[in-house]
Amino acid sequence: MAFTLFILLIPLCVFLLLALSGKRLSAGVTGVIGTLGMAVVAGLSCFSAYRYFFVIGQSGGNFPALVPFSFEWLRFTDTLSIDLGILLDPISVMMLTVISTVSLTVHLYSVGYMRGEQGFQRYCAFLSLFTFSMLGLVMATNIFQMYVFWELVGLSSYLLIGFYYTKPAAVAASKKAFIVTRFADLGFLIGILLLSYCTGTFDFGELTANNGLLVIGSTTGMAFLGLSAASWALALIFIGGAGKSAMFPLHVWLPDAMEGPTPVSALIHAATMVVAGVFLVARMFPVYYFAAHDVLMLIGYVGAFTALFAAVVAVTQTDIKRVLAYSTISQIAYMMTALGVSGFSGPDGLGYTSSMFHLFTHAFFKALLFLGAGAVIRAVHSNEMSRMGGLRKHLPVTHVAFLVACLAIAGIPPLSGFFSKDQILDAAFHHDKVLFVALWLVAGLTAFYMFRLYYNIFWGKERTYEHKPREASWTMLVPLGILVVLTAVTGFFPFSKFISSDDMGYAAGINRGVAASGVAVALIGILAARMLYRKENDRPAQLAARMGGFYRAAVEKFYIDEVWMFVTKKVIINCVARPLAWFDRHVIDGVLVDGTGRLTEKIAGSIKGMQSGQVQYYALVFIAGALAVAVWAIYI
16 A cells, blocks of 8 residues: 555645746646646545455454554654654545545636636645645644644645735635634644653554553543643644634634635535544544543534534525535534544444544535535626526526535435434434534524525526626536535445444444434425525515524624634733733843843943053053962962
């Protein structure tokens, strides 16, 4: 499996080639290079999955963890070093296929969507860097290597979100994403350092071996404020994951990230940046479960609250990309909740299995939603639902693709979202009824706001468009077709059979009662959206008026952004940054630096007469010095 190294090297080489070539390559050649490079990566990823799952196969009922490539990068002590390598296990192989497949569709789609855009070469280069960073993250053999690629993912997202750097909103959005995730990543780094200090290793294999025994043993007796060192370390690591995966209250960057090109939104939301936090918790799951179960419970409740919060906000948004953004927050939170309610093996491990399964299925139908939204935006030149309507007649292929994606995310059988969502509901039902009710309500809200979006775009009031909407080019429609097929069939994959690794065996199934309740609440949501939005009427406005302040608060995202701005400006800037700036200017710079210079200058001025150039004066000083030394010698 050493060939898996090329999965990393190819997108890196494509990035370097496109970045260094600049405008010397035409847009057409750039698109071909980027797409062909990603096609090779996708092919290698699928071949790796085939080799891993069907040739190497299970050993003792589980799939082994393989390290086909590794070398020592930095050594800190005799026992602590950082290696760079490739780790292949069920979840990393699964992520390779997801990332490379979605990235391939986004590359091909971008050829049509970004046609005529200035800076297309730069865009393709950043896209390859983004894919390289995420592939490196999921194949990391140790948590510090993951952190390195984690930061590269943050850098890549900053560059892509701010691609339209002449737009102030895009610049502000890229900075917001970068700053918010940097605060979260500080927690991640502190957690890594604390964990490595206690255990003496960064390696995932050693940390998770024997049900996290190394972590438990090395942190026994170490506690602070009633929590063990393991709980503190893993809670800090989760903060990093919460920032990347946009968990409340660190979610504020993700809706604004919609200022980037729509294909970028598809890649960020479907298969790369936002799932990194879920992957991190899944990678460290044995340690969370056995060494810090209290933190795992916290993850479950944070996830459930975030899912419900984001779903409520999504119901009120009118920008179609922002609706999808809050949908992503809600669905990622679904995955986090599933991990939070999971046991470790067998039937109890359904939460883990369903979380990874939902990550797998969500990647395809969420990419389909964003790319379908991109086709709509390109056709009508607007993101606002109020400027859309009746587009099913103008965009028949996009209409069908978008409908399939909406049915999938709503959890309607037999599409993929039904199977993965049902398993998450089943896991929550058997672990915590409160979390189950929250996720059940989210399922209904998801169906409602997605079909509110669907009916407003493709049905609703017939609009008079300045330019007649036209169906997208083949380079945009082919990726939609691929994703429709994947959305339709991936739910039938025997996913639980392929997700087990050493020491972990997980089971999955369908609970008919839970599944029926999930489908029922989804159908209620769809019917409610049909009644309100299929044809233009006054009912939505009347309902919003009845909800009063709650509706207005939801429209304003419950003022969380305003709270963050208050904390940033009034607390961090006024109470922390300004005093530190004053101290820097007046004490560090004024007293220590300038004061030292003035003192040196004064002393130099007072003694500069000693360098007068007069020989007589030098002789006098010499004789006086010699007499002083003689007197000192006599009396001493």
